[in-house]
Amino acid sequence: MQVRAFLRLVGYYWRFIPHFATRAGPLTDLIKAQGPEIVKWSDAAEEAFTDLRTALCCHPVLIAPDFKKEFVLQTDASEVGPGAVLSQMVGEEEHLILYLSWKLFPREQKYTIVEKECLVIKWAMETLRYYLLGRRFTLLTDHSPLQWMHRNKEKNARVTRWFLSRQPFHFQVQHRAGSQHGNADGLS
Structure with a gap:
């Protein structure tokens, strides 16, 4: 998945992820307009990616379905x-x-x-x-x-x-x- 697409997805749910800006910082640094043409993936970027991916897969972002609701x-x-x-x-x-x-x-x-x-x-x-x-x-x-x-x-x-x-x-x-x-x- 591209960094921008991942950040768009995660960013949609930012309000459910505590300290979102800080946690996503290493990834947003990769896509700055003045940045290099080739993204240099770092340990900090990998850690941020793993952290945000985990946040997308647990409460309060991800919930169990309630079959009484639409x-x-x-x-x-x-x-x-x-x-x-x-x-x-x-x-x-x-x-x-x-x-x-x-x-x-x-x-x-x-x-x-x-x-x-x-x-x-x-x-x-x-x-x-x-x-x-x-x-x-x-x-x-x-x-x-x-x-x-x-x-x-x-x-x-x-x-x-x-x-x-x-x-x-x-x-x-x-x-x-x-x-x-x-x-x-x-x-x-």
């Missing part, structure tokens, strides 16, 4: 791979249940960006079906992939399969601007 599924795709985050609201704060990401196969890397966005939605729903089937949830993503999928479902067999695969799910779609979508974006 889930929030956030997805994002990139040229290399998609990412998804399953979370729930606890009071006014969004808390993480799990992260997902994978590297696209070479054939999938040739898809258009809208197809990649559709693929990540399909993949995330199928992967998380045990959490999502039979209950309402919110899908946070760009609206255009689902609209594009709906318009093109009769023109493309792959899109038809993807469109049909989401039929058993009951969800509402909400748009979240890319600048506020740092958790799923950091995984993709």
Whole structure:
């Protein structure tokens, strides 16, 4: 994972990580604009990376699911791979249940960006079906992939399969601007 992408992901949850700025300092020093072209990984950077990675995987960032509450599924795709985050609201704060990401196969890397966005939605729903089937949830993503999928479902067999695969799910779609979508974006 790139240093910037990792910091974007971790930074999304900074409010849950005590002394975040101090702990992330060795990593943010690596990506300063006036820094060198080649990142020089140090023992301090490795320690900061390990510390923040551990912080992302424990309470209060990561919580156990409450099946009485609605889930929030956030997805994002990139040229290399998609990412998804399953979370729930606890009071006014969004808390993480799990992260997902994978590297696209070479054939999938040739898809258009809208197809990649559709693929990540399909993949995330199928992967998380045990959490999502039979209950309402919110899908946070760009609206255009689902609209594009709906318009093109009769023109493309792959899109038809993807469109049909989401039929058993009951969800509402909400748009979240890319600048506020740092958790799923950091995984993709």
